[in-house]
Amino acid sequence: MFEAPSENAWGNPFRDDYFQRIAELGFSHVRLPITWETDGRVSYQSPYTINPSFLNRIKYVIDKAYEADLMIIINMHHHEDVFEDPEGVKDRFLSQWSQIGDFFKDYNERLLFEVLNEPHGNLSPEKWNSYFAEALEVIRETNPDRAVLIGVAQYGGLGALPQLKIPNDPNLILTIHYYEPFQFTHQGAEWVSNSDPWLGTVWENTDLEQRAVESQFQYALEFSQQHQIPVNIGEFGAYSKADMESRVLWTNFLARWFEKQGFSWAYWEFSSGFGFFDPNTNTYLQSLVDALLLNEFPEPVITSTVDIYTSDFTLGNDGWSLSVTSPAVAGIVYENNEAKISIDSPSDQGWHIQFQKGNISLKKGRRYLVSFDGKADQNLGLTSYVGMSVSPWASYSGYAAASLSKNERHFEFTFLMNEADDSQARFVFDMGNVAGTVYLYNLKIEEIVEERSEEVLSSFKSEDISIYPNPGNEFLRVKGGVVDVEIFDYSGKLVKKGGLSGQLINIENLPAGLYLISLQKADGAKSFKRFVKH
Template identity: 35%
Template sequence: MNRAIHSLTAVLALAGTLACAAPPPHVTQVPIACTQVSRETCAIAGRLGRGINLGNMLDAPREGDWGVKLEPAYIDLAADNFNTVRLPVRWSNHAAPTADATLDPKFAARVDQAVDALLARGAYVILDVHHYTQISGDPPHPHEQTVDPAVVDQRLINLWKQIATRYRDRPPRLIFELLNEPHGRLDGEPWNRLAAQALAAVRESNPTRTVMIGPGGWNSVDELPRLRLPADRNLIVSIHNYDPFDFTHQGIDYLAKPFPVGTRCCDAGQRRKVEDALDKAQRWSQAHGVPLHLGEFGAFEKADIDSRAAYTRLVRDEAEKRGIGWTYWELASTFGVWSPANGQWVEPLRRALLD
């Protein structure tokens, strides 16, 4: 998802001792498609359950650019209340602009702290490459470096060689996600080819770690038919769904054509959009024998709070009916379930996700 525009009132360092505690045992309740994956990856898919994105923190061009930093309190909130934490990271902006994409050691150590703190709390952690805008052909965000187009794809492969090697000794609860929301120039076969190369780079050091791959079109369910997975028994497919889009994205001023504020949710037609998308995804999963994860859904803060809660509960329930674990977008920014300004849960959203 796109950037935060909400300011944060308190800024703390990530350092600090965190007590170990297992997250709530929320698991999916119905069988999931696993005929083409290993027993361990199938078990992980079923245990991901209810999750949260720590969005707009380490995926901003520079941490803090989008109004929120990764604080110890956020790690506590995420790990204490959710099974799974998705950690979006803009690695590409903290690496050499050359094909080797050598990582900035200071930034990589910052990510290490977050990953290890979450793992110490017993959470499943999904670590991705997020907001590598140039790879999909998008214009750069402010403060984002650009590179020679000839090395864009190779940098992703070399980023994964380094990331995978760095975390190869972490427990299986750490899951790699190759790229957030491929789209544009990557749609179709270009992404199929590049994903296979990036996965091969991971497999050099992590032969059996569970890896997530999403379809093109911003991880769209409609792009699943064009997704051609590598022959690998440790994969989960990640989908995103923000339908009805005119509701979930109303009032966002950085869209090319902003949606007006005032759309409510959820009438019969809106419910059908959510249900149809997840039905389509479930049919694909069953036909291919690969489990799914709903990596993002959520509604921007300009929508009325009752509608946001109704939408959130709808998507949560429909995903869980189909045995699909999820990670809500996101904890503490403009789609957030926690208010940094008030220092408390946005309670209708918390109930919709967890009660």
């Protein structure tokens, strides 16, 4: 549509019936991506005039949204010159927003502005803060009360959220894009380099997959509360080359989970590669529509894991090393079973400071859980992944963003090993583009074994372990050589760790309800069982 260089360039032009269709399905708003900065739509010379015919075309589309009783967000979508030379084209960018604001100033609150889609490149997090503030000032000259969406640098996701500065304005909305796990949502995507090996990656709605989403959004929820700013998930979606069952499960869980957090959301997209409507046949992918709008919150599939690696810094580095590339400056010490990384001088590249451990053995076709605990002396973001230890240094797991603060947090993500076996893979944290002190501990990799228990657990069977009485009131008795326990409530929150005395677990202080207990044997194998506390 309008994010293309011309409306018909990508074979998906706007149709007058689209918004009525969207409204009839039950959606309440649409997001209209618009590339203003392209030949025929704007002048590249001062005063950078936007073509009046294009402004009127967008006006026509906005009016169609109003006719369908939809709210509509319009944005500045692709603007490559801003990403390459933000200072050099700032006047042009601000002029364009001045014209857009003036042209649409008489529309009511059902029209919203999004200043820029997925800031990245040379528009660093720091520059984006000032860029947005200046654009907002221009918009407020003609639209003093209009809701304006502020996105996040480094492509709009969660990673750079700790560096985002929110101006003092009561009518702002934080917008976040979410495409995790990226190897699932973008498998086989033609515009993503080397994405074909990801084909076949599934999303099975496991407890671990759900917990990974929750851990990734911890900081965003705190950020929203601290700044009293509502959250909009401006894009989420899985490309059509993923299997439909996985797309439905992933979409259903996220739509309901976002709503549970009080987030508004817009699915990417309506009628193209990620979409649920075929404009050639005028038909819907009904299962995807139902996942978005009708299906209830899905209960997770409960999984088991076996430890592959757990960090132990009590005697030193445990095989980890800190790699620092100029101009970055950083140092590390190990104390209190933590890795303490002091970043004195960052650079513009995350990989310029890498905390890493090699010789991690991974097997093709197996699924893994990666987890760690962390904090920092100030709000900052880093990236974690598991990947090759030799050139081309590719990631097997995708790149998981983690936002750290002074509060201790637990982070998790899962991945499917799609490449050949690798006995020398590395576990990596990239943090070269932030300054501060990072503390990392309890770094773990586990194999998810719910579908491969016979091979991985060997003689261990879940029936070897029993807990009783169930339901229980004061104590549970455990049989089967269990050495450690963890108890989770049914939202996935850890409510008790350890506390195994002989064969007894004290549950007297747990509120009445349904729980999940993780039972670990000496060889690291785990089993999960449900129990009821009276």
